[in-house]
Amino acid sequence: xxxxxxxxxxxxxxxxxxxxxxxxxxxxxxxxxxxxxxxxxxxxxxxxxxxxxxxxxxxxxxxxxxxxxxxxxxxxxxxxxxxxxxxxxxxxxxxxxxxxxxxxxxxxxxxxxxxxxxxxxxxxxxxxxxxxxxxxxxxxxxxxxxxxxxxxxxxxxxxxxxxxxxxxxxxxxxxxxxxxxxxxxxxxxxxxxxxxxxxxxxxxxxxxxxxxxxxxxxxxxxxxxx
Numbered sequence: 001x002x003x004x005x006x007x008x009x010x011x012x013x014x015x016x017x018x019x020x021x022x023x024x025x026x027x028x029x030x031x032x033x034x035x036x037x038x039x040x041x042x043x044x045x046x047x048x049x050x051x052x053x054x055x056x057x058x059x060x061x062x063x064x065x066x067x068x069x070x071x072x073x074x075x076x077x078x079x080x081x082x083x084x085x086x087x088x089x090x091x092x093x094x095x096x097x098x099x100x101x102x103x104x105x106x107x108x109x110x111x112x113x114x115x116x117x118x119x120x121x122x123x124x125x126x127x128x129x130x131x132x133x134x135x136x137x138x139x140x141x142x143x144x145x146x147x148x149x150x151x152x153x154x155x156x157x158x159x160x161x162x163x164x165x166x167x168x169x170x171x172x173x174x175x176x177x178x179x180x181x182x183x184x185x186x187x188x189x190x191x192x193x194x195x196x197x198x199x200x201x202x203x204x205x206x207x208x209x210x211x212x213x214x215x216x217x218x219x220x221x222x223x224x225x226x
Contacts, residue, residue: 101195
């Protein structure tokens, strides 16, 4: 159900520079996030950060930023440590699993990790890191996990691209001094509660949401005939 979108986005970026609505960082983040998700769907080797289904967000943001802002590898390594610590906090207070908390727990957590890490990478304070985490997670609160045919392809891969952009936007707001009205720990706790409130059909079972649309059912029947 997928393949080639990352390349298509990159070719468009190079061919139509005047049509880049999101600037070079945003365009590259989309391209790389899509490409990692497609590699995962093709059984390629990826890093589940924090999960396979959300594996495109961090590399999408990091590689785009590194290329456009001339960030050294060692700086990215420290940023990954920040991202990992954020993921640990989310995992301890809520969940990272789509089967337990919906896609808010996967792409939402990945966006939060990327947003906080980028904020730290660009000189933000610890408080601003927390603000970036809260802002990004709030923007994906309640997102369901509804993979068509039960595969981590549709709509998962394009959600990675969207989450990467949310991460960049959250980091930008936090660095500008914009704060989340709800404290970061409370946002994480709310995500955990919302995840438990989601019905099972919206938690990675492919029994709700986009998975049960007419097209979703048709694709599932073609891929997994009874």
